[in-house]
Amino acid sequence: MHILVTNDDGVTAPGLLALVQEMRKAGQVTVLAPDRNWSASGHVKTMDRPLRVKEVILADGTPALATDGAPSDSVALALLGVVKEKIDLVVSGINPNENIGHDVTYSGTVTAAMEAVIGCVPGIAVSLHSPEERRGPLDYSTAAEVARHVAEKVLAEGLPEGVLLNVNVPYLKMDELKGFMVTRQGLRVYRDALDARKDPRGKPYYWIGGEAPTGIEEEGTDYGALKAGYVSITPLQLDLTARDAMDGMRKWKW
Amino acid sequence: MHILVTNDDGVTAPGLLALVQEMRKAGQVTVLAPDRNWSASGHVKTMDRPLRVKEVILADGTPALATDGAPSDSVALALLGVVKEKIDLVVSGINPNENIGHDVTYSGTVTAAMEAVIGCVPGIAVSLHSPEERRGPLDYSTAAEVARHVAEKVLAEGLPEGVLLNVNVPYLKMDELKGFMVTRQGLRVYRDALDARKDPRGKPYYWIGGEAPTGIEEEGTDYGALKAGYVSITPLQLDLTARDAMDGMRKWKW
Numbered sequence A, B: 001m002h003i004l005v006t007n008d009d010g011v012t013a014p015g016l017l018a019l020v021q022e023m024r025k026a027g028q029v030t031v032l033a034p035d036r037n038w039s040a041s042g043h044v045k046t047m048d049r050p051l052r053v054k055e056v057i058l059a060d061g062t063p064a065l066a067t068d069g070a071p072s073d074s075v076a077l078a079l080l081g082v083v084k085e086k087i088d089l090v091v092s093g094i095n096p097n098e099n100i101g102h103d104v105t106y107s108g109t110v111t112a113a114m115e116a117v118i119g120c121v122p123g124i125a126v127s128l129h130s131p132e133e134r135r136g137p138l139d140y141s142t143a144a145e146v147a148r149h150v151a152e153k154v155l156a157e158g159l160p161e162g163v164l165l166n167v168n169v170p171y172l173k174m175d176e177l178k179g180f181m182v183t184r185q186g187l188r189v190y191r192d193a194l195d196a197r198k199d200p201r202g203k204p205y206y207w208i209g210g211e212a213p214t215g216i217e218e219e220g221t222d223y224g225a226l227k228a229g230y231v232s233i234t235p236l237q238l239d240l241t242a243r244d245a246m247d248g249m250r251k252w253k254w
Helices: A014-023 A073-080 A108-118 A140-155 A222-227 A244-251 B012-024 B071-082 B108-118 B139-156 B222-227 B243-250
Strands: A002-006 A028-034 A053-057 A063-067 A090-096 A124-131 A163-168 A181-182 A188-198 A202-217 A228-239 B001-006 B028-034 B053-057 B061-069 B089-095 B123-129 B164-170 B179-182 B188-198 B203-217 B230-237
Touching: A002 A014, A002 A073, A014 A028, A014 A140, A028 A073, A028 B053, A063 A244, A073 A108, A073 B108, A073 B188, A090 A140, A090 A222, A108 A124, A108 A163, A124 A140, A140 A163, A140 A228, A140 B071, A181 B243, A188 B071, A202 B071, A202 B123, A222 A228, A228 B222, A228 B243, A244 B179, A244 B230, B001 B012, B001 B071, B012 B028, B012 B089, B012 B139, B028 B071, B061 B071, B071 B089, B089 B108, B089 B139, B108 B123, B108 B164, B123 B139, B139 B164, B139 B230, B164 B222, B222 B230
Parallel strands: A002 A028, A002 A090, A028 A063, A090 A124, A124 A163, A181 A228, B001 B028, B001 B089, B028 B061, B089 B123, B123 B164, B179 B230
Antiparallel strands: A053 A063, A163 A228, A188 A202, B053 B061, B164 B230, B188 B203
């Protein structure tokens, strides 16, 4: 099995290294990832400029490919032929923060897995629900092991056409996990606020600031599962039709 | 009624000007749009750099605001307070090409409307199904009139919570339109191909190239409606859960 590993934090991120080292136990691994951070960059197809791909070496000596494109570009480049061998699975991550609720359309981690599905290859996004306050480097070992477990399940069972998996892992030891839960996308609560400042020349500029987002801890959702100590596995699709709204709207006098 | 107009082609785009001129018939209009093209840029929240907002003048003398952020950033900035007056509706466009099927997660036009919904304001994305081969400037007059009509319906009827509208307009005169059709998201057929080239120094670079995408002309879908001469109105939601896949996946031996 040939697995493409990518991410949205850039090819030097510790979460990618942990994922690569673990996925190698499941098959042959090729890395093609962005050369910089693309967090919350969305689902990108770069068409107004050409993309570069360069050979780099990960911290453990693994050869890898880095591009100046987005996470979804990395996947497109690999599937369109920059990587010569057939790819059986795309795994994106490990993101150092959870991707739940409305995060999924912003998230470079998740949109890389969307791009895999558009390229007709199964895609898995893996994110870690790390503590808000932390000291020192994050421990990605549980999330990496979970990623491999999910990847092996996907390779064995197959995913329905057009479906990707959004996997979120609690910040626990492997034996502390309550289990795996198939969930629905929950509700994110963003707490963004405008942070207006003046530059040294007195001209205004704006940060999209505010506090870290929270979520609604509803049972059966991604966030609810995480908070209860479960790995959350949310199957996502690219059909966004709001079917429940259609009948009502047909009654409008168009 | 106070309407925010934005787009993904940049504040100088003819499609934005046509939309602004028409929306002024429905209410007070404020323009806050990107200062450059962000096509296929996805749903962005810029957090790693601050954003600038500058005052500009549209080609007809209308004062407007331009930012170095993405389309979705434009909406976030406006709703978070760069625009002081309460905003009742966000209309994004007019995109010179249709946004159908899988385009919706890539499209800056559509993701601007997504951001409106996240900010609890109704959002409408408007795109023109322009002919592949064309000479001279596009005629946005029908799409602009349709946009105003849809905006007035939305202001009168209200949209269900969490729903945005993806509106695609055939390239026809107003009296040639067959009518309005509430549709589901259809299937895009991408025909991307890698276009590998060498720079003047012999080093490789890659365009994501290939032919223009097509779509599957299925009845009841966005693309099917367009091809039959109808305005396509697709209600979209930000819950991407693939509900049909959940039961099957729960039977996997996790």
